[in-house]
Amino acid sequence: MENDKKYIVLGDDYKGYPLNMFCVPKHYEDDLEHVLIPAGLINDRIERLAREIIQDFRHEAITGLCVLKGGYKFFTDLLDKIKALNRNSEESVPLAVDFIRVKSYTGTTSGEMTVTGIDNLENLKDKNVLIVEDIIDTGKTMIKLLEILQKYNPKSIKVASLLTKRRASGTGFKPHYLGFEVPDKFVVGYALDYNEYFRDLNHICVINQHGIEKYTTKK
Numbered sequence: 001m002e003n004d005k006k007y008i009v010l011g012d013d014y015k016g017y018p019l020n021m022f023c024v025p026k027h028y029e030d031d032l033e034h035v036l037i038p039a040g041l042i043n044d045r046i047e048r049l050a051r052e053i054i055q056d057f058r059h060e061a062i063t064g065l066c067v068l069k070g071g072y073k074f075f076t077d078l079l080d081k082i083k084a085l086n087r088n089s090e091e092s093v094p095l096a097v098d099f100i101r102v103k104s105y106t107g108t109t110s111g112e113m114t115v116t117g118i119d120n121l122e123n124l125k126d127k128n129v130l131i132v133e134d135i136i137d138t139g140k141t142m143i144k145l146l147e148i149l150q151k152y153n154p155k156s157i158k159v160a161s162l163l164t165k166r167r168a169s170g171t172g173f174k175p176h177y178l179g180f181e182v183p184d185k186f187v188v189g190y191a192l193d194y195n196e197y198f199r200d201l202n203h204i205c206v207i208n209q210h211g212i213e214k215y216t217t218k219k
């Protein structure tokens with residue numbers, strides 16, 4: 001049966017896999033609840049997203065814009081898959097890359113955000129921009145980022161996110177290309193961090209209370 005959703009939904013009662021079924025670094029063994037998405041599955045899902053992107057863009061050049069730091073694994077793996085398709089099919093899309101970091105000032109009522117990293121945002125003019133992000137939670141970061149980038153008159157902007165969180169509140173923002181919808185739990189691994197830890201973990205896992213306490217910066 002065809003699934004009308006264009007992404008995989010992991011339900012609230014879905015617990016993934018026990019940690020001892022996979023290899024996780026020793027230094028994180030006590031800090032994780034379970035493996036939510038093993039690296040192999042992430043890899044296979046990205047292959048399909050790459051195909052969809054190629055089909056949509058056809059021969060039009062894409063500027064892949066990686067949102068650092070959390071998006072870097074998804075970005076490199078997605079681009080590798082697009083490049084493989086480019087090498088092996090009749091149709092191919094030229095690719096350019098750029099990198100940004102976004103910083104939100106949550107204390108301010110205007111919800112200000114700065115974008116750094118890229119040489120010059122003016123370079124996005126008339127380009128087909130594909131923003132590549134790790135996770136969309138409330139959607140506020142992405143909505144604000146889109147607002148900022150639109151001012152530089154790109155030809156088009158699309159968003160690819162590996163994950164979105166299913167949550168009762170939020171903006172309801174849905175990316176154009178999405179890997180998985182996950183329960184409203186804090187997830188780490190595959191470049192997603194908790195206070196800069198866990199980026200060196202292959203699988204996407206749910207952090208446990210011990211992990212939160214261990215890696216919460218003491219003020």
Ligand code: IMP
Pocket residue numbers: 070133134135136137138139140141142185186187188192193194
């Ligand atoms: P939003 O503005 O609420 O959509 O938040 C998006 C950003 O919050 C992401 O780019 C991540 O940096 C961070 N984030 C939200 N949830 C998680 C999570 O479960 N693990 C790691 N980072 C997260």
